Amino acid sequence: MESKRYNRQIILSEVGESGQEKLKQTKVLIIGLGGLGAAILPYLAAAGIGEIGLLDDDVIDVSNLQRQVIYKTTAIGNQKVAEAAKMASELNPHVVINTVAERLSSKNAIALFNQYDIIVDGTDNLNTKYLINDVCCAINKPFVYGSVYKFEGQVAVFNYKNGPSYRCVFPEDNATAASCNEAGVMGISVGIIGMFQANEVLKMVLGIGQTLSGKLLVYNMLTNEQQKFNVSKKEFLITDNEAFDEKYNSTESAFDTISAIALEQYINDENSLLLDVRNPEEVPKLIASNCIAIPLSELPSKLDLIDATKTIVVFCQSGIRSKKAIEILVKADFKKLLNVAGGMNAINKIKNNEVVFTS
Amino acid sequence: MITVKYFGAIAAQANVAEEMVLFAEQSLVDLIQAVTTKHNFDTVSYSVAVNHELIQDVATYDLQSNDVVALLPPFAGG
Numbered sequence: 175m176e177s178k179r180y181n182r183q184i185i186l187s188e189v190g191e192s193g194q195e196k197l198k199q200t201k202v203l204i205i206g207l208g209g210l211g212a213a214i215l216p217y218l219a220a221a222g223i224g225e226i227g228l229l230d231d232d233v234i235d236v237s238n239l240q241r242q243v244i245y246k247t248t249a250i251g252n253q254k255v256a257e258a259a260k261m262a263s264e265l266n267p268h269v270v271i272n273t274v275a276e277r278l279s280s281k282n283a284i285a286l287f288n289q290y291d292i293i294v295d296g297t298d299n300l301n302t303k304y305l306i307n308d309v310c311c312a313i314n315k316p317f318v319y320g321s322v323y324k325f326e327g328q329v330a331v332f333n334y335k336n337g338p339s340y341r342c343v344f345p346e347d348n349a350t351a352a353s354c355n356e357a358g359v360m361g362i363s364v365g366i367i368g369m370f371q372a373n374e375v376l377k378m379v380l381g382i383g384q385t386l387s388g389k390l391l392v393y394n395m396l397t398n399e400q401q402k403f404n405v406s407k408k409e410f411l412i413t414d415n416e417a418f419d420e421k422y423n424s425t426e427s428a429f430d431t432i433s434a435i436a437l438e439q440y441i442n443d444e445n446s447l448l449l450d451v452r453n454p455e456e457v458p459k460l461i462a463s464n465c466i467a468i469p470l471s472e473l474p475s476k477l478d479l480i481d482a483t484k485t486i487v488v489f490c491q492s493g494i495r496s497k498k499a500i501e502i503l504v505k506a507d508f509k510k511l512l513n514v515a516g517g518m519n520a521i522n523k524i525k526n527n528e529v530v531f532t533s
Numbered sequence: 534m535i536t537v538k539y540f541g542a543i544a545a546q547a548n549v550a551e552e553m554v555l556f557a558e559q560s561l562v563d564l565i566q567a568v569t570t571k572h573n574f575d576t577v578s579y580s581v582a583v584n585h586e587l588i589q590d591v592a593t594y595d596l597q598s599n600d601v602v603a604l605l606p607p608f609a610g611g
Binding site for chain 2: 206208209210211295296297298299300303320321322323324326327328342343344345346351357359364390392397401402403404405406408453455456
């Protein structure tokens with residue numbers, strides 16, 4: 175029964191019964207069940223990957239349905255991982271599906287990744303991509319990267335058989351980039367890139383063709399042009415659990431993260447200091463009596479401008495540079511630190527894009 | 534001549550996908566400086582490839598005529 179299901183791929187000499195067995199023995203973790211995940215999951219499940227983990231803490235919103243095509247209109251408001259698991263099990267009941275309705279963090283990542291052979295990145299923010307990369311480097315797991323900007327997509331295989339990592343392509347984790355929510359995207363675009371990722375997973379497992387290890391593929395959906403760039407390996411910053419903990423968990427225990435909504439109670443509060451680490455040209459500005467601006471690049475030399483007796487609430491545009499700033503502040507022995515998740519983008523969203531708060 | 538290709542948010546900022554730059558004994562840094570000033574790329578981060586090879590040490594790289602330079606920002610949509 176099961177081999178009949180896979181007959182059309184088993185008759186390929188590149189797959190065969192032995193290839194099918196390899197697929198069955200493989201465990202894949204998909205992080206993010208959005209537009210990319212919605213394309214990756216059905217093809218991996220249908221091909222007979224033995225065990226698939228699904229990680230996402232989000233619920234289905236009506237604005238997801240235009241590209242996250244595995245979800246039904248009647249499922250709006252339901253957990254994505256629950257609906258995705260249901261779809262995959264109905265498609266192929268031979269696949270073991272595990273769901274984790276959590277957000278990936280430096281706390282849960284290592285234990286989770288250890289249960290799988292290949293990690294697939296279906297996330298929509300740079301912060302999480304760096305976290306995925308660093309966990310994979312720490313415990314030596316390959317991961318298949320995919321990302322979309324409007325009508326262009328990037329695909330690569332990182333940390334595979336001693337190959338380059340994401341940081342070899344994009345070294346700086348204070349970078350910024352727009353998500354689909356901010357930049358807009360056609361459903362087809364994330365679908366195509368997600369299928370490129372699923373294809374890389376299958377090639378890695380079957381040992382056929384050439385994977386995108388050491389390459390960055392850039393595909394343009396409007397022109398159908400695709401380009402491959404060669405990536406050489408740089409020295410890894412993180413090579414074991416200890417180095418990972420040093421970067422993530424030593425800093426994380428020293429500060430708390432607050433939501434953009436929770437920020438309001440610190441505005442104009444004389445016991446706290448709002449620290450804007452963006453560059454001067456970035457808008458909108460947060461205008462408050464207790465807000466000061468020090469760009470991240472100038473922070474190390476201007477620490478004396480910060481009153482250490484106050485609660486320091488740090489923000490940037492998207493929440494990435496503010497984490498870097500907190501790393502600097504922790505090293506300089508500042509206490510009482512708060513990071514605003516999502517930064518000004520999140521603050522602005524809840525304020526309906528109006529320039530916020532006045533003093 | 535040097536061909537400069539733009540991707541993602543960089544292409545959106547430049548408003549072109551590629552352009553030709555007149556070549557005169559140029560370092561990669563000079564070229565990047567010139568196009569950054571022209572298109573105001575300052576707020577977008579990117580990596581640089583020359584002839585489809587990612588360049589790790591942009592500061593010391595010298596260009597040759599007919600090189601194809603690509604400015605590659607990270608994408609984040611998913």
